[in-house]
Amino acid sequence: MTAWRLVVGSDDAGYEYKQRIKADLQNNPDVAEVVDVGVDADGHTHYPTVAIRAAEMIASGEAERAILVCGTGLGVAIAANKVKGVRAVTAHDSYSVERSVLSNNAQILCMGQRVVGIELARKLAREWLALRFDESSPSMAKVAEIHNYEAP
Numbered sequence: 001m002t003a004w005r006l007v008v009g010s011d012d013a014g015y016e017y018k019q020r021i022k023a024d025l026q027n028n029p030d031v032a033e034v035v036d037v038g039v040d041a042d043g044h045t046h047y048p049t050v051a052i053r054a055a056e057m058i059a060s061g062e063a064e065r066a067i068l069v070c071g072t073g074l075g076v077a078i079a080a081n082k083v084k085g086v087r088a089v090t091a092h093d094s095y096s097v098e099r100s101v102l103s104n105n106a107q108i109l110c111m112g113q114r115v116v117g118i119e120l121a122r123k124l125a126r127e128w129l130a131l132r133f134d135e136s137s138p139s140m141a142k143v144a145e146i147h148n149y150e151a152p
């Protein structure tokens with residue numbers, strides 16, 4: 001199975017989790033390469049800037065998946081979803097993480113450093129990266145409806 005070209009990003013409120021999850025990715029067989037779009041340790045870039053940068057990389061095909069962290073996981077998802085073709089979700093439980101791929105073919109997982117414990121966030125990231133959307137599944141037609149809505 002093909003390994004992902006992955007983007008990670010956060011604002012300052014998600015920095016520690018982004019760094020920890022990024023470190024995990026070095027040894028993850030589902031990950032081929034990782035691009036970090038910030039912030040760095042003393043960065044204060046607002047979450048929309050980081051999220052839109054990551055989402056644009058997905059939309060352009062530079063990467064297939066992204067993990068974004070802010071305080072709640074909400075703002076990064078709202079911003080990323082403004083980029084055409086991107087499906088970003090906030091999920092902090094295993095079932096939602098699973099369905100975000102199997103139902104929604106989400107390319108971006110968003111989590112909140114102020115919401116979920118680090119060990120759960122790491123586990124959810126691992127689970128999410130191991131999942132693949134089945135284009136022959138009944139969910140495909142529903143995802144296609146979303147795509148068709150924003151098609152030119």
Ligand SMILES: O=C(CO)[C@H](O)COP(=O)(O)O
Pocket residue numbers: 011013014047070071072073074075076
């Ligand atoms: O969680 C955030 C956005 O959803 C962000 O990390 C903090 O945003 P703020 O509450 O506007 O500072």
